[in-house]
Amino acid sequence: MVERTEERPLRVAIADDALLLREGIAKVLEGGGIEVVASVGTADELLATIDDLDLDAAVLDIRMPPTHRDEGIVALERIRQDGSEIGILLLSMYATPEYALRVMGAGSGTGYLLKERVSEPQTLVRAVQTVASGGSVVDPEVVEQLVQRTRADDPLARLTERERSVLELMAQGYSNGGIAQTLFLGLKTVETHVRSILQKLDLEESPEHHRRVLAVLTLLGQR
Amino acid sequence: MMAPGRRGRIARRTAVIATVVAISLFMEVSGYLATPVDLRPELSWTTVHAMVPLVFAACAGVAWAIGPNPVPSRLMIVFVLFWIPQAFYPVIETLGWLWPILRGVDLGWAVVAGILVLVYPRGGLGDRFDRVIATTALVATVVNFFTVLALAGPDSVPCDCVPNPYRLAEAPTVFAIVDIGYRFVGVALAIAIAIRLLLRWVRGSVPARAVAFLMPVALLSWVSTLATQMIHYATGTPPNLALDTVSLIAMASVPVCFVAGIAHARNMRARVADLMRITREGADRGLWAESLARTLRDDSVRVFWWDEERGRYVDAAGRPIDSAEEGRGHSILPVASPSGLPIALIRHDRVLTDNMRLLDGVSSALRLSVDNGRLRSEIERTLDQVRQSRQRIVEAGDEARRRIERDLHDGAQQHLVAVGMQLRIAANAARASGDDAVAGELEQSIGTLNQGLKELRELAHGIHPSLLSQGGLALALPELAGRCPVPVDIAVQPEGRLAELVESTAYFAVAESLANVAKHSKATRAWVRAYVEGDELVLTIRDNGVGGASLDRGTGMLGIVDRIDAVGGSVGLASPPGAGTTVTIRMPAHLEVSEALPGSGAGLLVAAEPGVEPPDAAAAPDPSNTVAPGVVGSPADR
Incomplete structure (x- = not known):
């Protein structure tokens, strides 16, 4: 996490092989008061210049040249290996829970969003801000897919409907405050729900926010 | 049951043999009895002499039965008729018309025996040498016959015969020359035949050597005795009884050798x-x-x-x-x-x-x-070509699916996402300028567009799951299982990445099987296992449903069976009614995509065996404790 003053806007780089989207994303982010300092077509180009850019966050497409497979995630893992803690938001055309887990597993300050979220400027801007400040973001569609997975002896069956809603937001990376805001609940009420959920699902309360997201996603994926 | 024709033929042959045997024995016995007691040859010699035609007749019977053609048997029968004992002349001494004729052909047996040897073993004259010998013998015989008819006097036969009615002149010197010359020619021809036979036997690595050696031996002994007899005859010295007996036995051995040779060839x-x-x-x-x-x-x-x-x-x-x-x-x-x-x-x-x-x-x-x-x-x-072309068709299909998915991903999907973004910008602008109606319309369009994008995403995923090419079966199968409305326990033991064709075939097979579980089985739970066993990728898809499924029900599964067939795999189905369904799929884990045909092996009978792939180094699979790489925790059974 990079220390920053209130005056200085977030410095962000974009890597996507589709020029149209790259420009669109830049427009959306700039509209949200974020400074786009680099816009490149491959992960390698980004990695080559990342040290000189003094970035707060980077937005990466997952599928990029040369193999069109998981270049974005590989780049994320490389960046984390190199000790950098800038926020990384990965964009994908598909909502793939397996990738979301892998992204969350790379550490804090990471996010996984569907590309079509670019048509929701607030969502995109907020996601970049969240990862830049060390938070986690998981696309609601990924969580929806995970929750819809049917398993025998589903532990989710033990949750109340309200707890389920809270769990889904937890999985998307919302903080307790964010959950309270979204569901129009008091912070205390949300904290009570969260404790109850963690207890029912046999999960440990973790001081690190992203660990909570990871634990919840893993549980959902494992069911 | 014998055919009537065959039975008739056997009866006819038996009758012929019996007749000639009777004639021969009659000549021998009547001749012996007609000879004055003091002039009679020894009984034992006469017995041996009488045995010779009997042996020939017997061999004729055998040769008829087993020989390739009837010529040798007929020659043997003719031999029996020509085997006229000297002692027979006293019996017919009063028949002036008959004895000169018999005297003319009394060496016919030797000619017949020579031809018999000559036609061995085929029953026909082979080359020019054979024909020359045979022609010479026949010409000599004809000349001798007419000379005997024209010149022979009663003194030329051992009897008190009536005069020869055909006699044209008394020319004892000419008669003697022809008579002895004929024998001389005969012996010469016999020696030639014997030498030729012997040479053929010695020189060739003769197949028939094992048995054929009897023939030249018999022939040689017979020729040598014949030559001795001829010399005796020419010089007028009395014949040697022992030598005569040996000669007879040698003669009798000729047909025996002949039949033995035929039997050998038959063998x-x-x-x-x-x-x-x-x-x-x-x-x-x-x-x-x-x-x-x-x-x-x-x-x-x-x-x-x-x-x-x-x-x-x-x-x-x-x-x-x-x-x-x-x-x-x-x-x-x-x-x-x-x-x-x-x-x-x-x-x-x-x-x-x-x-x-x-x-x-x-x-x-x-x-x-x-x-x-x-x-x-x-x-x-x-077959190999068909198999390869089938595999190529499936590969081409897969490749087309991948291309379509990628085109959608890089083209239509990106553009639609960009359109959504532009609509959003327009909507925001409209809202900023207070045109709420247009803003509302635009926002509604965004909603519709996003719904369309979601459907397009599902479609692209169905055409080719990007996760499969990116993460292999270890990622794609759990994801597939997660989409199944029936709870699925999944255990994937991935052997790294497999060939694309294998992975996609396995993926679509599991997808179709799970679709069937969801649609037909009424199951409440399903289990999917994927592991590599030796050289094979094994997939089992089991459910606890109603069973009674069959592979030929539904085109989906048929298509899968065809696909698996195309990569050289097999599909097994166990689905007893009421006891769930288990689909077991086996396919080669490592497919070699080779365009080249195997060695054409023009060799006789040698069909090139398809090369056996080296055994996989992988340890025995244990699908129960496997972890998919890249996935936090295990997607397997808990």
């Missing part, structure tokens, strides 16, 4: 059956030539194979043969397929030419085996 034909067996079982060229040599009892046999590529004959080692011409003592038998394609040349001992039936059998066997081999390798080649 060789039976061995052609062994050759056929080898043909059927399939053997290589070396073995075939070896068994051919064994069959023919001819170590000098060489087989030269037609090499279609080079358009010439080659030996077993593949060296081209410059010329395969008939050489000394060797004959060449070309063998061609029914369609006229050359197959091989068999260089064999010339003596084998005497046994055309045997060679016919051999070439039939060869033709059959080569045809079999050609047919088999052709079928295998065709």
Whole structure:
């Protein structure tokens, strides 16, 4: 996490092989008061210049040249290996829970969003801000897919409907405050729900926010 | 049951043999009795003399039964009739019309015996030498016959015969010259035949050697005694009884040798059956030539194979043969397929030419085996081509799916996302300028667009799951299981990444199986396992549903069966009613995509076996404790 003053806007780089989207994303982010300092077509180009850019966050497409497979995630893992803690938001055309887990597993300050979220400027801007400040973001569609997975002896069956809603937001990376805001609940009420959920699902309360997201996603994926 | 024709033939032959035996015995016995007691030969000698035609008659019967043609048997029968004892003349001494005729043909038996030896073993005259000998013998016999008729006096036969009514002149010197000359020619011819037979036997690695040696031995002893007799006759000294007896026994051994030879050849034909067996079982060229040599009892046999590529004959080692011409003592038998394609040349001992039936059998066997081999390798080649082309079709289909998905991903999907973004910008602008109606319309369009994008995403995923090419079965199968409305326990033991064709085939097979579970099984739970066992990828999809499924129900599963077939795999289905369904799929884990056809193997009977892939180094799979790479925690059973 990079220390920053209130005056200085977030410095962000974009890597996507589709020029149209790259420009669109830049427009959306700039509209949200974020400074786009680099816009490149491959992960390698980004990695080559990342040290000189003094970035707060980077937005990466997952599928990029040369193999069109998981270049974005590989780049994320490389960046984390190199000790950098800038926020990384990965964009994908598909909502793939397996990738979301892998992204969350790379550490804090990471996010996984569907590309079509670019048509929701607030969502995109907020996601970049969240990862830049060390938070986690998981696309609601990924969580929806995970929750819809049917398993025998589903532990989710033990949750109340309200707890389920809270769990889904937890999985998307919302903080307790964010959950309270979204569901129009008091912070205390949300904290009570969260404790109850963690207890029912046999999960440990973790001081690190992203660990909570990871634990919840893993549980959902494992069911 | 014998055919009536065959039975009649046997009866006729028996009658003929009985008749000539009766005639012969009559001549012998009546002659013996008619001879004055003091002039009679010893009884034992007469007995042996009488035995000779009996042996011939018996052998005629055998030769008729087993011989390739009736000529030898007929010659043996004629021999019996010509075996006229000297003692018979007293019986017919009063018949002036008869005795000169008998006197004229009284050496006919020797001519017949010579021809018999000459036609051995085929029953026909072979080459020019044979024909010259036979012609000479017949001409000499005719000349002798007419000379005897015209010149013989009663003093030329051992009896008190009436005068010869055909006699034209008294010329005892001419008569003696012709009479003795005839015998001399006969002995010369017999010696020539014997020497030729002996030479043929010595020189060739004669197949019939084992038995044929009897023939020259018999012939030689007979020729030598004949020569002695002739000398005695010419010089007028009395015949030696012991020598005469040996001569008779030698004579009797001729038909016995003949029949033994025929039986041996017959035996060789039976061995052609062994050759056929080898043909059927399939053997290589070396073995075939070896068994051919064994069959023919001819170590000098060489087989030269037609090499279609080079358009010439080659030996077993593949060296081209410059010329395969008939050489000394060797004959060449070309063998061609029914369609006229050359197959091989068999260089064999010339003596084998005497046994055309045997060679016919051999070439039939060869033709059959080569045809079999050609047919088999052709079928295998065709099958292989079909298998490869099927695999290529599936691969092409997969490739097309991948391309469509990628085109959608990089094209339509990106553009639609960009459109959504532009609509959003427009909507925001409209809202900023207070045009709420337009803003609302635009926002609604965004909602519709996003719904469309979601459907397009599902469609693209169905065409080709990007996760499969990116993460293999270890990622794609759990994701697939997660989409199934029936809870699925999944255990994937991935052996790293497999060939794309294998992965996609496995993926779509599991997808279709799970779709069937969801649609038909009424199951509440399903289990999917994927692991590599040896060289095989094994997939099992099990459910606790109603069972009673079948592979040919529904085109979806049929398509999957075809796909798995195309990669050389198999599908098993166990679905007893009421006890769930288990689909077991096995397919090669490592497919080699090779365009090249396997060695065309023009070799006889040798069909190229498909190369066995080296065994996979992977340890025995244990699918229960596997972790998919890249996935936090295990997607497996808890």
